[in-house]
Amino acid sequence: MRFFLVLSAALLLVGFIVSSSGEREATTIHIDHADYMERSERFKGNVQALFGDVKFRHHQTVMHCDSAFFDRDSNHVHAYGSIHVIQDDSIHLYGDILYYYGNRDLAEMRDNVKMVNGDIVLTTQHLDYDRRKDVAYYFNGGQIESPENVLTSEKAYYYPRTEEAHFQKDVVLVNPDYKILSDTLLYYTIPEIVKITGPTRILSDDNLIYAESGFYDTQNDIARLEKNSYIEGKEQTLSGDTIYYDRNSGFGEVFSRMVMRDTTNHVIIKGNYGYYNEISQKALATDSALLLQISASDTLFLHADTLRSDPIPDTDFQMLRAYRNVKFFRQDFQGRCDSMVYSLKDSINSFYYDPVIWAHHNQLSADEIHLYTRENQLYKAELIQNSFVIAPEGTDMYNQIKGNNMTGYIKDNQLYRIDVDGSGQTIYYPKEDEHIIGVNRAESSNMTIHLEDQQVTGITLRTHPDGRLNPVFLVSQEETRLSNFRWLDEFRPKQMSDIFIRHEKQPEPVDRIDYSEFHFDR
Helix, strand or coil: CCCCCCCCCCCCCCEECCCCCCCCEEEEEEEEEEEEEEEHHHHHEEEEEEEEEEEEEEECCCEEEEEEECCCCCCCCEEEEEEEEEEHHHHHEEEEEEECCCCCEEEEEEEEEEECCCCEEEEEEEEEEECCEEEEEECCCCCEECCCEEEECCCEEEECCEEEEEEEEEEEECCCCCCHHHHHHHHECCCCCEEEEEEEEECCCCCCCEEEEEECCCCCCCEEEEEEEECCCCCCEEEEEEEECCCCCCEEEEEEEEEEEECCCCCCEEEEEEEEEECCCCEEEEEEEEEEEEEECCEEEEEEEEEEECCCCCCCCCCEEHHHHHEEECCCCEEEEEEEEEECCEEEEEECCHHHHEECCCEEECCEEEEEEECCCCEEEEEEEEEEEEEECCCCCEEEEEEEEEEEEEEEEEEEEEEEEEEEEEECEECCCCCEEEEEEEEEEEEEEEECEEEEEEECCCCCCCEECCCCCCCCCCCCCCCCCCHHHHHHCCCCHHHCCCCCCCCCCCCCCCCCCCCCCC
């Protein structure tokens, strides 16, 4: 039998139906309105067809559509055309086809699907919405758009009440300032915070950010990056176990295993704590701080309590500073001091407060030492005040040069000439046929010492010279030492790992100078 019936709101009222399990009560779907309804035996079972401005209600959910089939026995609606589902007067779901299962509180929306929750819009072609678990999910591509971000992925789970979305497979977040690429991502839409749960890249015009765990606040552009994280800029890369990063200020703070790589200047700075500001280009490292200065011939390893890198004003170069307990190692020279400054502009390394440098068999010390390099090769050393050069000649015998200031000239990593300016003194052991023939002690205000294969080959005394040669057995040990003689080989780093050794016994300094000009800022 075929019949038509115009329905009004609340035409049919149906009571509660208790599920057979007794665990949960389910209500039937209410038909609030339809322009006409058809019931026919050809529909099989207790099925009604509704047409024209159809409206259903289930719990706090209202469903509008153009037409629908309602199976009363299974409490199931199959709806078509201009579908609009309203959940709690706040969540709106649109689409072309709807399968709604009342006993399971499950809506399956198909074709041109859109879910709107405040200013959050989800679009896809296939969406399932589980009202009991309060989760909407798609599985064959879709996107969620918030005021600042658009996220697309192959799969996603969206929780409307908590404003939380879980994205999987080919995840892309597009922001006006950057793009996030990942395979797994959690997104909290109310504070617009991304939780990183897998390998994730954040790309912008200024840098590339990578992390496998952490958070990114897309509203305030603040990140906490964890697990294999790094920030790669145009010239520098910052990495570490945990990085706090503020995009607006350019400031990145690193905890544990910090590494800052400067590809332009071939410098690496490491430490267990540090920071780098990509705008001001200032960097700091401490706690097992290590600086690596890489050159074609070798790499300098330098350790200090604190390392800094700061831009030189009006240039593209950096100034590197090391503070307190500085020790360094390179195959051809090693050293220690209290503080160091290295200018990448003019390639000058300056060592302060009782510096000592060992170059092959030579030990150089002074109040200040300046090393000059050209094309990554050391070519000159300046020793300022209380200058002293010592080289062992045999058992308990040392060639020595002392003066106010000295300039040493180096070629192929070999010291070949030393100019002494002021109060020059020297003790050395001349040889004939590789045999020591005596002890030569000479003094002159100014002198030049010539060396070959680390051996003294001649001395030129320029002002008020005075010198004498005595047999070794006639000279006491005291007479073979210039005043303030210190042989400090026990403190010399013999290999790279030695730069981290703290000696309980420290060498007695000759003098102390003021370093108040050194200061810290970010």
